[in-house]
Amino acid sequence: MFKEPLHKRFLFSLRFSILTIFITLFVISISTLIIIAYSRFLTNTSYTALNLMEDASGSVLHELINNLNDTEMASQFSSENIQRGILNSNNLNDLTNYTFNLIHSTSKEIPNLYQAAWGDEQGNSVEAEKEPDGTIMNDNVDRTQVPPIHLLIYRDLSGNIIKKTASKSVIYDPRMRPWYKTAKHEKKLIWTDVYPSEHTQLLGISAAIPVFRDNGELQGVFKLKIRLDYLEHYIESIKTTKNGTIYIVTDKGKVISFPKIAQSHQAELINIDKLTSYPWIIKSFQLYKKTGDRQFRFRYGHTNYLAVYNRIPHFAAHGWMIGIVIPEDDFIGALRKNKFHRYSNQLYYFDTWYFNRIEFDNARY
Numbered sequence: 001m002f003k004e005p006l007h008k009r010f011l012f013s014l015r016f017s018i019l020t021i022f023i024t025l026f027v028i029s030i031s032t033l034i035i036i037a038y039s040r041f042l043t044n045t046s047y048t049a050l051n052l053m054e055d056a057s058g059s060v061l062h063e064l065i066n067n068l069n070d071t072e073m074a075s076q077f078s079s080e081n082i083q084r085g086i087l088n089s090n091n092l093n094d095l096t097n098y099t100f101n102l103i104h105s106t107s108k109e110i111p112n113l114y115q116a117a118w119g120d121e122q123g124n125s126v127e128a129e130k131e132p133d134g135t136i137m138n139d140n141v142d143r144t145q146v147p148p149i150h151l152l153i154y155r156d157l158s159g160n161i162i163k164k165t166a167s168k169s170v171i172y173d174p175r176m177r178p179w180y181k182t183a184k185h186e187k188k189l190i191w192t193d194v195y196p197s198e199h200t201q202l203l204g205i206s207a208a209i210p211v212f213r214d215n216g217e218l219q220g221v222f223k224l225k226i227r228l229d230y231l232e233h234y235i236e237s238i239k240t241t242k243n244g245t246i247y248i249v250t251d252k253g254k255v256i257s258f259p260k261i262a263q264s265h266q267a268e269l270i271n272i273d274k275l276t277s278y279p280w281i282i283k284s285f286q287l288y289k290k291t292g293d294r295q296f297r298f299r300y301g302h303t304n305y306l307a308v309y310n311r312i313p314h315f316a317a318h319g320w321m322i323g324i325v326i327p328e329d330d331f332i333g334a335l336r337k338n339k340f341h342r343y344s345n346q347l348y349y350f351d352t353w354y355f356n357r358i359e360f361d362n363a364r365y
Contacts, residue, residue: 064322
């Protein structure tokens with residue numbers, strides 16, 4: 001039987017080995033390039049998702065500011081009416097009718113508004129406040145009388161006066177309230193931090209603006225108040241992604257507004273570390289405080305999250321921020337899955353080609 005010479009068999013074996021090594025290195029190189037490309041793709045998509053979240057945060061902030069601006073404009077309009085003498089600040093009856101009509105007539109244009117008030121340097125005050133049943137009550141303090149009089153005016157849903165009660169026991173003094181003191185000190189329109197209503201004890205925030213006489217003397221302060229639950233309803237109405245969360249928090253960790261958590265009837269705001277049902281929210285805030293980064297990616301449990309924090313200009317003095325925390329897969333899950341299948345198929349095709357080539361060369365040699 002004829003045998004192939006030894007040197008030829010060695011030559012074939014050497015060629016096969018060189019070819020196998022070359023093909024193996026080629027496949028390894030291609031596989032490495034694919035893995036690197038996929039890794040870069042993940043990094044780029046995370047960066048893109050953070051930019052999309054930044055845009056979403058900007059849109060939320062813009063809409064919130066527009067709503068706050070409506071309240072500011074109403075405050076400024078009222079203060080100008082008083083300053084120009086169109087509204088006589090010394091006539092408590094005129095002020096009573098004005099504050100009532102302001103709350104009553106703007107319920108559709110500014111639905112978040114529930115209190116209008118005026119206080120002057122003599123300690124007189126007029127306050128109209130929307131009650132939980134939709135009626136509006138006026139709460140006035142008249143210190144021009146001796147002794148001072150505390151007058152409550154009750155109305156029905158149509159605005160008709162149904163009851164008045166007067167008392168000589170006067171405790172309330174607008175000059176001692178935080179909204180009055182801050183506006184007087186700043187000498188411009190200000191937004192207060194969260195504080196309880198004197199009458200209902202409901203938590204809220206106020207836009208307060210001082211009114212000065214022509215000689216620069218302070219005449220008084222006009223304010224409009226928003227209930228805290230308005231911010232809660234507003235936050236709940238915004239939809240980002242299926243599993244995303246938008247909330248308002250201070251830089252000290254006090255939660256101003258969070259979906260499905262009502263605080264307007266509470267004595268004080270809850271701290272973020274009490275949100276034990278939302279541990280990923282707690283971690284995102286902790287990371288923000290630790291790093292100072294406004295936008296970042298983090299992992300909690302088995303899930304990657306994206307977080308963006310933006311300060312609210314109107315409440316910069318109080319450290320308010322809008323936080324958005326969303327699972328990364330809500331943004332790029334489907335895209336990542338499709339890309340992964342694509343790269344996996346490429347690797348599969350290269351591996352299949354590689355092994356088929358090896359088998360072919362082995363059969364050949």
